[in-house]
Amino acid sequence: MQKNKITIFIYLLGFFILSNARIGVSHADENSKWNFNGYYTVDLTYADDDLVLVSNSKEQRSYKDGELSLINSIFGGQLEYSFNDKISAFVQGSLYADRNESIKFNLDWAYLSYDLGHDLNMRAGRFQIPFLSGTELRRVGFTRLWARPLIPGNGASGNEYHNGIEFVKHYNKGVNNWEFQLALGQAKHELEDVGNKGIQLFSTKYQRENFWIRSALMYSEFSLTSPLGVRLTDSGHAFLGSLESEWQFDKFQLNLGYSDTQTVYVPEDKMLYASLAYHINDKVTPYLVGVRRNQHFELFPNSGTSPPANGDGTPRPIPPQGDKDGYILGIGTRIELSPKTTLKFQLENIRDKDTTRVQNGIMRSDGNAFSIMLEGIF
Known part of the structure; x- marks a missing residue:
């Protein structure tokens, strides 16, 4: 309880600091080259069983049976400096609690942007990988309809960031709007045994009036050492694809999305989501949302018959094999205050189903979560 109080205090302190930082920048100079914007999510969630939720941050959010927690709250800020009308620098950072409820700061973005003209922009630095439409704005909950981001919990097959270069091109003709994005760089995988050698991503988004559709293709190369301590490959690869769309007709809004991963050695991820919302007016929007996620694990080939011992002499755990399936069915309302x-x-x-630990049998969980945000x- 004491730790929760400390966490709440630091969240409020972070909000106060960010608010005053924005006031300081805004009032420094009306024609200032600096621009600051802040964002926040205060998330109070109750779980009636042991559950794991996709978080606003990269941290996994685990809730115990009967737990009421603010652990999924987050605060952050975006700072931009314009050197001239062509070149600008952009930084975004977030403040949130990690799995141990200690406060953690994360640098989400840090890049230089150069306007090449003709609606073509070049950026170089650190980015969140733009695989799904909700990935880049994962931290900024205000931008989405739902309580949680509709993305895999592990980002783009275990990668969330890359250091490299991006090109963004806009093309508009009448009511037809196109956006093309090319990303080249090196990512940091969430698994320590995976050494990423590089990623290439290309996405296309078409939008007109009350409709948009977006697709993305990504290729990643990596090296891999198995949990058993055996070097498996220096030329691992993964292909990722996604397709998402939104239609608004009358007062209804329909969102559909699908993503898939084809790879070797590391888990393969699939996700499918669908949402139907009804805009009662400009301020109140109830919605239904369903999500299915799957992770498929394969045993590492030629990795030995038994794991080597840890430092204390105990054997390392056997690598997982099989599937982890997750199903979410939610109902909610967004109110514009x-x-x-x-x-x-x-x-x-x-609902979750885990068949990756055959020695333990099939593990299942089924619970409910209620969130006020x-x-x-x-």
């Missing part, structure tokens, strides 16, 4: 503040309610049923930008 002001142009920069929203209140969200979401009740969801979460205050989100905004400033």
Whole structure:
């Protein structure tokens, strides 16, 4: 309980600091080259069983049976400096609690941007991998309809960031709007045994009036050492693809999305989501959302028959083999309190099935989570 109080205090302190930072930048000079924007999510979630939720941050959010927690709250800021009308620098950072409820700061973005003209922009630095439409704005909950981001918990097959270069091109003709994005760089995988050698990603988005559709293709190369300590490959690869769309007709909004991964050695990820919302007016939007996720694990070939011992002489765990499946069915409402503040309610049923530890049999969980969220930008 004491740790929760400390966490809440630091969150409030972070919000106060960010708010005053924005005021300081805004009032420094009306024609300042600096621009600051902040964002926050105060997430109060209750779970009636042991559950794992996709978080606003990269941290896995585990809830115990009967737990009421603010652990999924997050605060952050975006700072931009314009050197001239062509070149600018952009930094985004987030403040949130890690799995041990200690406060953690994460650098989400840090890049230089150069306007090449003709609606073509070049950026170089650190980025969140733009695999799904919700990935780049994962931290900024205000930008989405739902309580949680509709993305795999592990990002783009275990990669969330890359250091490299991106090109973004916009093309508009009448009501037809196109956006093309090319990303080249080196990513950091969440598994320590995976050494990423490079990624290439290309995405296309078409939008007109009340409709958009977006697709992305990504290729990643990596080296891999198995959990058993055996060097497996220096030429591992993964192919990722996604397709997402949104239609708005009358007062309804339909969102559909699918992503798939084809790879070797590391887990293969698949995700499918669908959402139907109804805009009662400009301020109140109830919605239904369903998500299915799958991770498929294969045993490492030629990795030895028994794991080598740890430092204390105990054997390392046997690598997983099989599938982890997750199903989410949720109902919620987004309420616009002001142009920069929203209140969200979401009740969801979460079912998980794990067949990756054959020695332990099939593991299942089925529980519910209820969340009240205050989100905004400033």
